[in-house]
Amino acid sequence: MRKLSAVLLLSAVIMPAQSSKYGVGQPATPEQIRALGLSIAPDGTGLPAGSGTVAEGRDIFVAKCARCHGEKAQGDIGPVLVGGRGTLNTAKPLKTVGSYWPYATTVWDYIHRAMPFDQPGSLKPAEVYALVAYILNLNDIIGSNQTMDAKSLPKVKMPNRDGFIADPRPDVGNRAKTKQ
Amino acid sequence: MNGLGKSNRRKMLKLGAVLGGGVLAKQKMRAEENTPAQLGIPLGPYGERSPYEKAVRWTRDSKTPETGSSFTPLADSVGTLTPSALHYERHHSGIPTINPSGHRLVIHGMVERPLSLTVAEIRRLPSVSRTLVLECGGNSGSEWAPKTAPDVQHSHGLASCSEWTGVPLALLFQEAGVKPGVSFVIAEGADACRMERSIPLKKAMDNILVAYGQNGEALRPAQGYPLRLIIPGWEGNANVKWLHSLRLTDQAYMARDETAKYTDLMPDGKARIFTFQMEAKSVITFPSGGQLLPGAGLYELTGLAWSGRGKIERVDITTDGGRTWVKAQLQEPRLPIAFTRFRLPWRFEGREAVIASRATDESGYVQPTRDALIEVRGTNSIYHYNGIKSWRVQANGNVTNAEA
Numbered sequence: 001m002r003k004l005s006a007v008l009l010l011s012a013v014i015m016p017a018q019s020s021k022y023g024v025g026q027p028a029t030p031e032q033i034r035a036l037g038l039s040i041a042p043d044g045t046g047l048p049a050g051s052g053t054v055a056e057g058r059d060i061f062v063a064k065c066a067r068c069h070g071e072k073a074q075g076d077i078g079p080v081l082v083g084g085r086g087t088l089n090t091a092k093p094l095k096t097v098g099s100y101w102p103y104a105t106t107v108w109d110y111i112h113r114a115m116p117f118d119q120p121g122s123l124k125p126a127e128v129y130a131l132v133a134y135i136l137n138l139n140d141i142i143g144s145n146q147t148m149d150a151k152s153l154p155k156v157k158m159p160n161r162d163g164f165i166a167d168p169r170p171d172v173g174n175r176a177k178t179k180q
Numbered sequence: 181m182n183g184l185g186k187s188n189r190r191k192m193l194k195l196g197a198v199l200g201g202g203v204l205a206k207q208k209m210r211a212e213e214n215t216p217a218q219l220g221i222p223l224g225p226y227g228e229r230s231p232y233e234k235a236v237r238w239t240r241d242s243k244t245p246e247t248g249s250s251f252t253p254l255a256d257s258v259g260t261l262t263p264s265a266l267h268y269e270r271h272h273s274g275i276p277t278i279n280p281s282g283h284r285l286v287i288h289g290m291v292e293r294p295l296s297l298t299v300a301e302i303r304r305l306p307s308v309s310r311t312l313v314l315e316c317g318g319n320s321g322s323e324w325a326p327k328t329a330p331d332v333q334h335s336h337g338l339a340s341c342s343e344w345t346g347v348p349l350a351l352l353f354q355e356a357g358v359k360p361g362v363s364f365v366i367a368e369g370a371d372a373c374r375m376e377r378s379i380p381l382k383k384a385m386d387n388i389l390v391a392y393g394q395n396g397e398a399l400r401p402a403q404g405y406p407l408r409l410i411i412p413g414w415e416g417n418a419n420v421k422w423l424h425s426l427r428l429t430d431q432a433y434m435a436r437d438e439t440a441k442y443t444d445l446m447p448d449g450k451a452r453i454f455t456f457q458m459e460a461k462s463v464i465t466f467p468s469g470g471q472l473l474p475g476a477g478l479y480e481l482t483g484l485a486w487s488g489r490g491k492i493e494r495v496d497i498t499t500d501g502g503r504t505w506v507k508a509q510l511q512e513p514r515l516p517i518a519f520t521r522f523r524l525p526w527r528f529e530g531r532e533a534v535i536a537s538r539a540t541d542e543s544g545y546v547q548p549t550r551d552a553l554i555e556v557r558g559t560n561s562i563y564h565y566n567g568i569k570s571w572r573v574q575a576n577g578n579v580t581n582a583e584a
Binding site: 106 | 295439547
């Protein structure tokens with residue numbers, strides 16, 4: 001991941017100071033930007049106030065998530081959310097929040113924006129913190145008495161945090177092989 | 181897309197009720213058959229194809245129909261453009277119905293002047309039109325499996341080619357003023373799940389469009405109406421539809437669709453991330469799986485080639501399972517990152533033949549074999565399959581997938 005960060009840093013572009021050329025559009029107001037909703041960065045930028053516990057998350061999960069993901073998050077209409085650790089390099093990899101997702105902040109961001117599937121955006125921040133806590137606990141990533149909030153969530157180290165590499169392509173299909 | 185057809189049919193029915201059943205019956209009959217001496221049907225406001233044309237998208241089964249994908253019928257396509265009504269679809273929480281008068285694109289985050297733009301305001305700005313292929317990162321995902329897809333719609337139908345019209349993102353960012361330190365743009369759609377992707381600023385300043393037009397008219401709702409990103413050569417998912425937010429930041433946001441999905445798992449358990457680039461690819465569309473050659477004789481082999489890295493330089497065709505290759509004729513003009521039609525006359529001798537095409541792009545990249553891809557990437561990476569696709573023409577003229 002360190003190598004990847006270096007690649008991402010290199011992609012930063014130095015921009016000269018510019019002024020508006022066409023003057024088309026209106027200034028975006030803070031209300032307008034707020035109304036777009038939250039986007040959460042891996043360092044926790046964007047996380048709102050509030051907190052949730054594993055126990056609270058279990059109750060919300062049973063009420064709002066189990067009908068698609070199964071009582072034990074084993075998957076049904078919706079995908080499985082637990083297990084799969086140690087399978088990524090096997091013939092049948094099981095990619096779950098626990099085995100694959102590199103950042104806990106992504107779990108918060110995705111649940112908050114996209115879940116429940118038929119009522120996206122309906123969960124309050126505290127409910128989302130609780131659900132994330134519950135799912136992380138199901139995956140043995142945090143203890144059952146831990147609380148998730150804007151401070152603790154970005155500090156969670158996901159098991160597959162270092163499991164990603166920068167794109168090395170073209171890796172197959174070179175010029176030399178095919179000249180005729 | 182079907183909606184218009186339905187509403188036209190409803191109008192026809194209404195008209196029939198007014199004019200009397202006899203006229204309607206007569207019109208219906210004319211829709212089925214016609215001779216030069218008979219009057220045709222009257223003119224209409226929005227055209228429909230001939231009732232004899234039946235090509236449709238194939239929609240993959242989904243437990244939740246709002247999330248899924250539909251595939252372009254490439255075997256039925258001619259030329260290089262995909263009709264908007266047959267453009268492939270990939271949605272994550274349904275197609276939103278958006279009234280453009282209330283829609284705003286907000287550019288915010290690390291900018292000097294946070295901007296809110298209406299669709300009308302964006303259309304006032306200097307626009308460009310580009311013919312570009314759009315391909316889902318998961319297109320041809322079926323081909324990693326030992327048993328590959330039976331026809332070209334299933335194997336390659338998550339790729340389509342349109343003329344897109346829009347405003348360069350660089351121009352909009354110039355208007356907003358990019359602050360120092362920005363490295364990523366977080367693009368977000370106005371669909372139910374507000375799907376988001378992190379796009380490197382470098383690419384945004386290079387050639388990304390905020391598109392409002394497709395094939396001479398406004399974008400179709402399934403293609404992001406009223407605004408979407410068009411990112412030449414990059415996987416479809418990053419071309420965020422129903423675009424309403426561009427947040428300029430100093431880091432990638434590691435969204436679900438760029439970590440849990442659209443990452444390519446390698447055999448060692450590591451996954452490649454931010455694999456935006458689509459590579460050179462080609463497929464023979466005739467003869468292809470599911471088709472039948474009625475007998476021995478001359479046929480024109482044809483198909484489509486494209487590359488996310490630029491123009492198609494050449495396409496070679498084998499009709500003997502890869503032993504010998506012949507250069508195909510390419511339809512001009514060859515546009516960068518667009519479908520390029522290739523053709524080659526071929527005599528079918530009534531003996532089994534394994535046929536395939538191999539594309540080379542202007543960067544010198546040559547489309548690899550299936551085996552070469554699998555050797556490096558294994559079979560669990562899901563995305564970015566671009567291997568050579570072989571079809572087996574059986575002695576009786578039936579065409580099947582070669583890896584069956």
